[in-house]
Amino acid sequence: xxxxxxxxxxxTEVAAALRPCIDVQRWVDQIADARPFTTTGDLLAFAxxxxxxxxxxx
Numbered sequence: 236x237x238x239x240x241x242x243x244x245x246x247t248e249v250a251a252a253l254r255p256c257i258d259v260q261r262w263v264d265q266i267a268d269a270r271p272f273t274t275t276g277d278l279l280a281f282a283x284x285x286x287x288x289x290x291x292x293x
Contacts, residue, residue: 238278242271259293262286 236244236252244252249267257263265285272278 238272238275241278256282257286259286259289261293262289 241249241252246267249270250263253263253266262282262285266278266282269281272281
């Protein structure tokens with residue numbers, strides 16, 4: 236998915252695209268809510284930071 240499409244897509248579509256990467260609802264929600272991202276690098280850095288650390292329950 237192109238970054239522009241990711242930024243503009245409905246939240247449900249973004250969540251569905253993210254969930255196969257890491258099926259942790261908090262992580263999916265944080266990324267979906269942080270849009271729009273300026274660059275792919277910004278998106279990847281945000282996703283990495285949102286994953287650190289996952290809790291034992293996640």
